[in-house]
Structures are given as structure tokens and as C-alpha cells.
Amino acid sequence: MKKLTTTLVAASLMIGLAACGSGNNDNNAGNAAASGSAGSSASATAKSDDKPVTVRVAWWGGQSRHDYTLKVIDMYEKLHPNVTIEPEYAAFDDYWKKLAPQAAANQLPDVIQMDISYLNQYAGRNQLADLTPYTESGKLDVSAVAETTLAGGKIDGKLYAMNAGSNALTMMVDPAMLKSLGIEEPAADKGWTWDEFAALGDKAKAQGKLLFSDLRHDVFFPFYLRGQGKLMYAADGTKLGYDDDKLFIDYYNKYQQWYDKGYTMSLDKLSQSKGTPEEDLVALGTALSSNQWSNQFIGISAAAKRDLDLLPVPGWDTNKALFLKPSMYFTVANSSKVKDAAIDFINYFINDVEANKVILGERGVPVSSKVQEAIRPNLTPEQTKVFDYVAWAEKNSSEMNPPNPVGAVEVDALLKAEVEKILYKQITVEKGAAEFREKANAILAKNK
Secondary structure: OHHHHHHHHHHHHHHHHHOOOOOOOOOOHHHHHHHHHOOOOOHHHOOOOOOOEEEEEEEEOOHHHHHHHHHHHHHHHHHOOOEEEEEEEEOHHHHHHHHHHHHHOOOOOOEEEEOHHHHHHHHHOOOEOOOHHHHHHOOOOOOOOOHHHHHOOEEOOEEOOEEOOEEEEEEEEOHHHHHHOOOOOOOHHHOOOHHHHHOOHHHHHHOOOEOOOOOOHHHHHHHHHHHOOOOOEOOOOOOEOOOOOHHHHHHHHHHHHHHHOOOOOOHHHHHOOOOOHHHOHHHHOOEOEEEEEOOHHHHHHHHHOOOOEEEOOOOOOHHHOOOEEEOOEEEEEOOOOOHHHHHHHHHHHHHOHHHHHHHOOOOOEOOOHHHHHHHHHHOOHHHHHHHHHHHHHHHOOOOOOOOOOOOHHHHHHHHHHHHHHHHOOOOOHHHHHHHHHHHHHHHHHHHO
16 A cells, blocks of 8 residues: 555645645635636626525535535625525435425425435436536536536436536545554555455454444445446346346355454444444544545544545456546436526535635545646645545546436345345345345336
8 A cells, every 4th residue: 555655645746736826715705706717607696786595405414514515605605695595404314314205395405415326316207407508508617527527417418417526435444553453554556355355354353343334235236246347237227237146145145254253333233323424433443444435534534533544445456346436416406496596506616716625525526627726735634635546546447337227226225125134144145135136126127
């Protein structure tokens, strides 16, 4: 890992030097023109005689995200005295439970932070607005955003979701803990396997530490499949992307061994977790690693209040499994009566340099190349680690999977339920593999 670290630091220095002179910490409304010069059209739309507008904005996240988002909202409202933002936020699981009845009642928030797992579901039900006309008019400025970055929010050629930031899977570790456990940081830049990683489990357990809390099944099983040259879903979304149960059996045989050996958090304790950064086991100092999306590093580091490192996840180099993914999206409800105002707020979030000096990549590395360069001098060492890691991942990734099909959320829940039955020894891995494939295909067959 030392070679990777050296490479990343060198890249950081080069990019940082290139960006010298663009930094400005003045966050007041008087900087509207400067913000606009970096790609924002938000300030240009503010008019003193504009009619009062209320925009409901919903997001999920931990406390640090809530705090800075409220600050950005305050900055936006100062630039737009006629606009009132009504914030609605929650932890991830509660967020979707709250959103579902709002969708059923046609009362979705105007701006909705969206996850890739739900994108097809909401867009497929005509609940999201097509953002394409706004990019064509320039009201949503994507002039500094790569087409490949925008592609992750498109369905059938229409842009339903604006990428809020770029992400890559990563393993977060506490170097001091590794040292205290007698574990040398692996040469992860050369590639390493899950078996090599699991071999650290006994050392961690001997000191009362877990290897990790868990690996999200809807994230890491598809990632494992990518390493085997398969996708979770068929291209037309009408069935799973694999037919051979051996893939499921091989992966969850390993997972069951880790669980039985006590390398992971028990299901009972896991069910009580809200998944916030403050509850992360590496932040709490009780696990050796946390396997997450790279943007979550900032919140977890803030909660840990000590030095943490980013490593590539095991298996990243197997069949080029690593990929860049939109960390999350911003979407606009089709039912919104204030779409222009909603788009303007999203544009501010994506393109305004002063806003991004507050955001600092917590929702993923900014998709605007102009914003990336402008805020580099303002990054903390922890934020710089994320920017450097994503830059490295971009060079070592293959194309991401298409957005999940309608029914994917139900399939994700099914996978979690089947795995829990396996871990509780209610069924064998073989039976779980067959049940999951048959039931998942039945769910997805509704898309025919």
C-alpha cells in the first residue's frame, strides 16, 4: 500500500499545484459573481422581484451531512431571498420508508436525493422529471461534466437523475489498529483476495476486534459477480444476470465461514444499527475494516476523530471488477409545481464553488471538473485521500453496470432475507442459492 500511497500523494501535489490561485474562502453572498464564473447559474437567476417560492428538498445521511447541507441551504437562501427551502432528512432506511407513502399520495418532495437502487423504480412509474431539457437550456449546467458521468443517470436516453458525485468501493482501515494487532498494511495496489483479507480475522478476533461489521449484500454480491464476469441483472432486466448457482454458493460459503468464526457483527446487533457514520465499527474502534463507498470516508473519519486510511477492496483487480459509480443522485419530482426552482437548487449544489467548499466532496468527488480543481486547496488531508483514491480508481476501473431494473429493491430485500436464513442455519447455502434465483427471477419477470 505504501507504493499506492506514494503515487496518490504525488498525483495530489501535481493537481494541487495546478489549482493554485483558484481558492477563495469568502462564503458571503457578495461572491455570487465569483461563483458564477466557476459554472454556477444560481446567482444569475436571483432577482429581488421574484415571487416567493418554497422548495422541499429531501436527503438521507449522517449528522455531518445534515449539518453542512443545512449550511448550503442557508447560503442559497441568502442568494435567493424569494426562495424558502424546506429540508426533509433521515437515515437511509427511514428515508425510503418515508418516501414511499409520499410517492403513493403524489406528494414527493421537489428535490429528491436518489439512490441507484431506486432510480428505475421511481422513473419507471413516471414520478421523476426528465432533466434533459434543463441541460439543453443550460439551466442545469453540465458543460464541465463528462458524458460518461452523466450516463449513470440516464434511462432510455433521458436524464432522470443528476449525478451528485463520483464514488468507488473502498476498504477503510485504522492504521494504528493494524499496527497494534501486528498486521502490516497489505500491498493492496497489487491486488489481493477476500481469502487473504479473511486470513486477518483470527488476529483481529484474538484482540476482541471484528474483521468488519458486514458486507452489504446488494453491493458486494454484485461486485463479486463482476469479478466472475457476470452481472447481477440481465441487460433487459427480466431476470438475474447469471444462471449458475455455484457463483452464489461459492460467495456465501465464504461469508458463512466468516460469520461462524465471529469475524462479523451478529445479525441481532446488525438489525439495530441505523448505518450512520457515528455507528460505524471502525469509527468506534471495534472492527479492523469498514467496506463502504469512498464518499462515506469523510463522515466516518469525522466520527472517528483519528487518522484512517483508504485501501482498495479485495478483488478489485479480478476481471476489472472495480468501477466508478454515482454516489447518489439529485432528482426532481414530476409532481413538483416548482421545477425551475428545484433545478436551480440542484445546479447550485453541483456547480457553485463556494457551496462545494462547504460540501467538500462528502457526497462523492464533484462531477464538475471546474469545481474539483477549484476546491482542491480547501480539502483537508482526509478529503484529499478520497479525491486521490477516486482518481486512482478511475484509472483502474471498468464501466459500471446499468441502473438496476424495476423490482431490484424487492430483489435486494429477498437476497438479504435469504442470506439471513443461511446465517441462522435455517437453510443450506445450496437451498438459499436456488430459492434466491427462482424468486428473484419471478420478481424480474414482471418486467417482460
